[in-house]
Amino acid sequence: MLAxxxxxxxxxxxxxxxxxxxxxxxxxxxxNVINLIHGSFIVLGAYLAxxxxxxxxxxxxxxxxxxxxxxxxxxxxxQRLLLNRVITAPVLVTLTLTFGxxxxxxxxxxxxxxxxxxxxxxxxxxxxxxIFDVVVPVDRxxxxxxxxxxxxxxxxxxxxxxxxRAIVAVRLDRDAAVLMGVNVxxxxxxxxxxxxxxxxxxxxxxxxxxxxxxxxxxxYLGKAFVVCVLGGLGSVSGALAGGILLALVxxxxxxxxxxAHAVTLSFVLLIIFLVVRPQGxxxxxxxx
Amino acid sequence: MFHPRLALKxxxxxxxxxxxxxxxxxxxxxxxxxxRFGAPLPITGPLAPEAVKQQQGYDLWAEQANKAGGINVGxxxxxxxxxxxDYQSNTPRSVQTTEQMIxxxxxxxxxxxxxxxxxxxxxxxAEKYKVPMLAATASSSQVYDQNYKYxxxxxxxxxxLTTPLTQLVKAKAADVKKVAILARNxxxxxxxxxxxxxxxxANGLEVVYFEKYAINTLDHSATLSQIKSLNPQWVFVTGYxxxxxxxxxxxxxxxxxxxxxxxxxxxxxxxxxxxAGQSAENISSASWWHPAEQYNGKDIFGxxxxxxxxxxxxxxxxxxYAHASAAVCGALxxxxxxKAGSLDRDKVRDELAxxxxxxxxxxxxxxxxxxINSLEPPVFQIQAGKPxxxxxxxxxxxxFKLGVN
Numbered sequence: 001m002l003a004x005x006x007x008x009x010x011x012x013x014x015x016x017x018x019x020x021x022x023x024x025x026x027x028x029x030x031x032n033v034i035n036l037i038h039g040s041f042i043v044l045g046a047y048l049a050x051x052x053x054x055x056x057x058x059x060x061x062x063x064x065x066x067x068x069x070x071x072x073x074x075x076x077x078x079q080r081l082l083l084n085r086v087i088t089a090p091v092l093v094t095l096t097l098t099f100g101x102x103x104x105x106x107x108x109x110x111x112x113x114x115x116x117x118x119x120x121x122x123x124x125x126x127x128x129x130x131i132f133d134v135v136v137p138v139d140r141x142x143x144x145x146x147x148x149x150x151x152x153x154x155x156x157x158x159x160x161x162x163x164x165r166a167i168v169a170v171r172l173d174r175d176a177a178v179l180m181g182v183n184v185x186x187x188x189x190x191x192x193x194x195x196x197x198x199x200x201x202x203x204x205x206x207x208x209x210x211x212x213x214x215x216x217x218x219x220y221l222g223k224a225f226v227v228c229v230l231g232g233l234g235s236v237s238g239a240l241a242g243g244i245l246l247a248l249v250x251x252x253x254x255x256x257x258x259x260a261h262a263v264t265l266s267f268v269l270l271i272i273f274l275v276v277r278p279q280g281x282x283x284x285x286x287x288x
Numbered sequence: 289m290f291h292p293r294l295a296l297k298x299x300x301x302x303x304x305x306x307x308x309x310x311x312x313x314x315x316x317x318x319x320x321x322x323x324r325f326g327a328p329l330p331i332t333g334p335l336a337p338e339a340v341k342q343q344q345g346y347d348l349w350a351e352q353a354n355k356a357g358g359i360n361v362g363x364x365x366x367x368x369x370x371x372x373x374d375y376q377s378n379t380p381r382s383v384q385t386t387e388q389m390i391x392x393x394x395x396x397x398x399x400x401x402x403x404x405x406x407x408x409x410x411x412x413x414a415e416k417y418k419v420p421m422l423a424a425t426a427s428s429s430q431v432y433d434q435n436y437k438y439x440x441x442x443x444x445x446x447x448x449l450t451t452p453l454t455q456l457v458k459a460k461a462a463d464v465k466k467v468a469i470l471a472r473n474x475x476x477x478x479x480x481x482x483x484x485x486x487x488x489x490a491n492g493l494e495v496v497y498f499e500k501y502a503i504n505t506l507d508h509s510a511t512l513s514q515i516k517s518l519n520p521q522w523v524f525v526t527g528y529x530x531x532x533x534x535x536x537x538x539x540x541x542x543x544x545x546x547x548x549x550x551x552x553x554x555x556x557x558x559x560x561x562x563x564a565g566q567s568a569e570n571i572s573s574a575s576w577w578h579p580a581e582q583y584n585g586k587d588i589f590g591x592x593x594x595x596x597x598x599x600x601x602x603x604x605x606x607x608x609y610a611h612a613s614a615a616v617c618g619a620l621x622x623x624x625x626x627k628a629g630s631l632d633r634d635k636v637r638d639e640l641a642x643x644x645x646x647x648x649x650x651x652x653x654x655x656x657x658x659x660i661n662s663l664e665p666p667v668f669q670i671q672a673g674k675p676x677x678x679x680x681x682x683x684x685x686x687x688f689k690l691g692v693n
Contacts, residue, residue: 002514115336115337117559119565128540130543135543218504223506247507254511254514258499258500259505260500260502262501263502263505
């Protein structure tokens with residue numbers, strides 16, 4: 001019974017990890033920018049959900065509707081006004097820029113929200129479902145379903161819409177896309193905006209599950225990083241596969257080796273993948 | 289002939305000069321009747337919330353001391369000035385900062401950095417320069433086992449928290465036989481968990497689970513499922529506020545129930561109680577001080593009630609042991625300096641060493657190694673959203689309740 005419970009836990013957690021990582025993966029895959037602000041975006045999204053619930057009484061499901069467009073605009077402007085200026089520079093320059101922006105955003109959040117840990121407590125609480133002694137918390141299930149829905153929406157957008165095709169085209173071959181008349185700078189801004197919107201939505205969902213503090217941003221960023229490397233960059237389904245693999249390894253590892261080694265194990269897995277399969281589980285060679 | 293531009297220049301030059309001489313005169317005056325206390329704190333980084341608490345405690349003491357005219361040194365009043373420095377939650381940097389404060393900022397006395405690890409590291413510097421250092425948040429006995437002459441601390445050893453707790457549970461909950469212990473893999477939380485393991489075994493309880501979780505763990509579901517499958521009647525978890533909030537939430541998610549759930553050190557903090565909401569009910573804990581205590585002290589704050597009132601007036605929140613310990617460190621320095629009647633570091637050190645006094649924090653007397661040995665830390669439980677003291681009997685506010693859902 002313990003084995004089944006651990007497996008279910010890992011599946012649910014894996015979807016949450018995918019939700020954390022997918023925006024990061026999109027930005028990295030399309031723009032070749034390692035977006036270090038990603039973790040702070042998630043935390044900001046969590047504060048948005050917390051504030052909307054506690055001061056306006058808005059349920060997190062409505063907060064999702066606010067977060068998505070607000071973060072899209074924020075991300076779009078950030079890319080248009082700042083990142084596009086250095087996008088052609090070596091990867092270290094964009095990395096440094098997002099690092100600096102992350103310091104500013106994170107410290108601004110510490111300043112305004114304080115470093116105290118807060119918790120969004122739904123009233124009434126959502127509780128848990130139990131089937132034959134296997135327990136699944138409802139808020140995690142909802143977050144998982146939302147994560148899957150967001151992933152599916154992104155997949156549709158990339159496959160079916162004109163903008164989506166342009167994003168994929170830029171990712172595959174930037175120069176050819178330019179020759180075909182794609183406005184690359186604007187596509188970059190849209191992709192970054194989408195990444196930010198996904199981070200903001202992830203933050204709203206995480207607010208239901210994890211304590212909220214600016215200090216947690218690095219933990220989210222770390223998970224996003226590992227999931228992307230495991231799953232493959234820029235691939236929507238890769239993020240899902242990477243998230244579930246990571247959660248499984250952590251879950252099984254913490255039962256059989258003790259929780260102290262779960263994090264170590266996940267980074268060992270990261271190193272093995274970097275050496276043996278750098279393109280990730282579902283990534284294709286040449287895109288990394 | 290009148291040259292407006294020249295006149296303006298001359299005027300502004302004289303203004304500058306006047307300002308400069310005024311500044312010099314002021315700094316000259318303040319350098320003489322001020323006592324400077326160095327306080328290295330993790331103002332940024334993961335330990336930032338702890339730094340805020342200590343800073344609030346020091347500031348409250350400095351404000352009270354200065355309001356009363358300052359510290360009386362042999363008939364002359366000196367103002368208190370606290371020199372803060374950020375060591376960014378980085379222990380090696382706390383050592384550098386301490387040295388910088390002593391050699392460059394010319395502080396008279398030192399407060400210790402946060403926690404046991406950093407306090408132990410920085411105390412080496414204080415010892416080298418023979419500067420008395422009061423550590424407000426260092427409990428592990430390893431901090432004091434170097435037998436330094438200039439280091440003093442206001443937290444009793446960790447086993448003074450776990451032993452009364454175990455005895456209380458043993459007395460009130462006879463059917464508690466199995467304990468599961470989960471500890472954050474960090475100096476203080478792990479040390480407390482190890483003490484718990486010892487006192488559980490000494491009291492005939494079976495420890496069915498003892499594991500550490502890594503710092504920055506984002507999910508505990510697998511661990512908690514495993515603990516649940518072992519059916520312990522007592523779940524004992526150590527960590528900081530974020531860990532404990534997350535673990536408590538995941539315990540509820542997994543529908544884990546136990547007769548006794550103890551968490552150290554979150555429940556002593558108001559933010560834990562607020563953030564955990566209903567799920568904080570009946571969680572037990574222990575800490576070095578509690579606002580419900582009723583001591584009549586000889587220090588500047590006087591009674592515990594007066595300290596709590598002053599603190600609430602200034603910060604609009606309930607003080608916890610971290611705030612109080614920082615404030616009492618200031619008050620102890622003040623008493624030692626006034627008794628010594630001098631700013632001589634060795635004389636003040638000797639006064640601290642032979643101190644035997646009741647304060648709002650409780651009775652204060654340091655052992656030969658510098659660690660306080662006179663406190664009786666309270667055991668408490670969250671009942672109806674409020675911490676209720678269960679032990680010691682002198683300040684008991686309620687009865688121990690079983691059952692955490």
